[in-house]
Amino acid sequence: MRVVLLGPPGAGKGTQAQIIAGQLGVPAISTGDIFRANVSGQTELGMKAKTYMDAGDLVPDEITVAMVRDRLAETDAKGGFLLDGFPRTIAQAEQLRDSLGELGHRLDCVLELVVDEDELVRRLSGRRMLVDGEWVQREDDKPETVRHRLQVYREQTAPLSGFYDSAGLLSRIDAIGAVDEVTQRAIAALEQSAAGRSDGPDAG
Template sequence: MRVVLLGPPGAGKGTQAQIIAGRRGVPAISTGDIFRANVSGQTELGLLAKGFMDAGELVPDEITVSMVRDRLAEPDAKVGFLLDGFPRTIPQAERLRSSLQELGHGLDRVLELVVDEDELVRRLSSRRMLVDGQWVQRDDDDPETVRRRLHVYQEQTAPLSGFYETAGLLARIAAVGSVEEVTARALAALGQPGPERSDPTGQPSAG
């Protein structure tokens, strides 16, 4: 099973990524984890990325894609993976496709968690963190900031929905209700649990 998980902030991607990957026996891979591993491990790519981050600049796609490709080439990802947080743009998706083809793989499915914007604002603006013994709202979780983040998502990442739909890979999942209900919908979209293989053309094939 080789899957990309899409969805706006507050859709529950991180939670669902861990559950779905665990149920299907593949690693859940997030770009945040990949960046932290490369920076803390002082890899060549990590040092390059850190230079951009320390300067307050965006890490170029070629560095990010190279990190992701290296991670997908590791032994635990040979049986499959679930990517959370990557790709974020269509150019990144195109580079991911090329990288997977070089590894002899293709994507089996792209799951998009769909939630109404007002519900996303409610979820994110109600989050709290513990500071000096008191629960307070995070600075980036006030409703106005949340709506700005969602606007950026709509501009940069939402077009991936159409990109993967055209490729015949997209399944939209209503990310409302309990965690268990959302998981059940996602697993149903992936088919029955069990090992799967994917040919280099990106078409799913059950094994």
């Protein structure tokens, strides 16, 4: 299966991506991993991305999408994949759709992990790290910063929910509860999606 995993900061995407991909037998692919591999491997795209990253600027979509397209063309992803952290905008989603089309593929399902904002703030602001023998809170995990991050997510990434819903690909997953419970809900949604797509007309 070819799956995209959506969800706000603190929803547990990283954890669920690894578990779900393992159960599906496909690679879990994050944009962070792709960036690191290209930069450390000093690929042409990696060097271009590094100039933006070193300047503190966002890497342009065309570079990000090209990196993702190259990764999805690798042998281990030909039988399927789970994308975590991409796409982040509707423009990237449209480019992903076109790139998959060029490879002769399409998305099978988009899973959106849904968590109440107060719960997200509680989860993120409760994180601590050990510094000089003391547990301290990171600046970006303070409640007011967390709420700003969630606001940015709502503005930039949440519209993807509507985009994929209108394409008939979206399944919303209640992401509150034990990790294995959330995984079971996600797998059930994927099974239902697979059954529906095999019975229904080609969605293109």
